[in-house]
Amino acid sequence: MRIRLLILAATAFLSACATLPRPSPASVAVRVSFDRERITAVQARGAGADDPVRVASISKLITALGVMRLVESGTLDLDSDVSRWLGWSLRNPAFPDRPITLRLLLSHRSSLKDGVDYAIPLGKTLRDTLSDPKAWDVEHPPGSFFRYGNINFPVVASVMESATGERFDRLMARLVFAPLSIDACFNWTTCSDAAVGRAVTLRNPKGEVVRDDLHGKRPDCPVLSPDPACDLTGYVPGSNGALFSPQGGARISAAGLARIGRMLLKNDDGFLSLASVATLTGPEWRFDGSNGETEKGYYCTYGLAVHHLATQGCKDDPFGDGAHRIGHSGEAYGLRSGLWVDRKRGRGVAYFVTAVPDDAPKGRSAFTAAEEALAH
DSSP states (O other), X not given: OHHHHHHHHHHHHHHHHHTXXXXXXXXXXXXXXXESSSEEEEEEESSOTTOOEEOTTHHHHHHHHHHHHHHHTTSOOTTSBTHHHHSSOOOOTTOTTOOOBHHHHHTTOSSBOTTSOOOOOTTOOHHHHTTSGGGBOSSSOTTSOBOOOTTHHHHHHHHHHHHHSSOHHHHHIIIIITTTTOOOEETTSSSOHHHHHTOOOEEOTTSOEEEOOOTTSOOSOSSOOSSTTOOOTTOOTTSOTTTTOTTTOEEEOHHHHHHHHHHHHSSOOXXXXXXXXXXXXXXXXXXXXXXXXXXXXXOSEEOSSOEEEOOTTSSOOTTOXXXXXXXXXXXXXXXXXXXXXXXXXXXXXXXXXXXXXXXXXXXXXXXXXXHHHHHO
């Protein structure tokens, strides 16, 4: 009887794994389903539910959790001019009288845009980078227009560092990963040795390494640096919040993402108050036909680094069932990822797939067919 049960379990597992998308032979994929209390199902091919991967823009949601923890402690304020923490005036040169706040930065309504390189290397400063006019939307004042931009999050991280005096990677370990008991990190600095040993290597569709081929060893330099010595001892917190990639550099497993999802599903998790979760989710912005860029229907409703799905009249529903969900997606280095929770039904899913081509076919929504397969 025991052997029969093992055979049945193995058959069911292999059948589940067979449903995961394989955009190329080099691809690996993991999908974790969960409810408010626990993980309910795991499907995996080529990696495990506890193997950390660079989840790309889901990092923005994780960063926002750190911000809300600092707001709850009274260290930060969502609606104050962030210049007070930066120590210099952050202004769109076309609208010098309009202050920029954390609320605007987190909701992509700051009037910053990705016209400059947001990967700012060690030795350079955020202030110098944002002095370039190409960093600014000169047609729309802060607060009036949604334009998804990675550049917002180095500013957010700089504010966090300036307000606390702590480096962003260490701050996120203290504020988010440790309280939620997640073995995760930004740019591999605070993950355990065991997690580093399980790192998922990102490859392109040809199987070529594009990121995180660690061989069980942390990177000699965890940040972008022109100097091979990569000396971080002189780094001044707040001067360059881009260093640890707050917009995309979180390394976390699908099971770790599920832990965050469970927190968002619970009414009282003890990590954030109900009021803070409500503030985080918003929404802050909803497309009305002219107040933002939707990227062909991908973004239509957004909170504070929280993407809402299934907006009526848009193409933002990879699940295809019309149910409202919140969370975030990620796309970088051939990876597609997602963390989505249905708060009404009390369940969610976290997933990633690698080696997806840049020109991967779309599904019936604005998401790729690979993402839609994982959503289901």
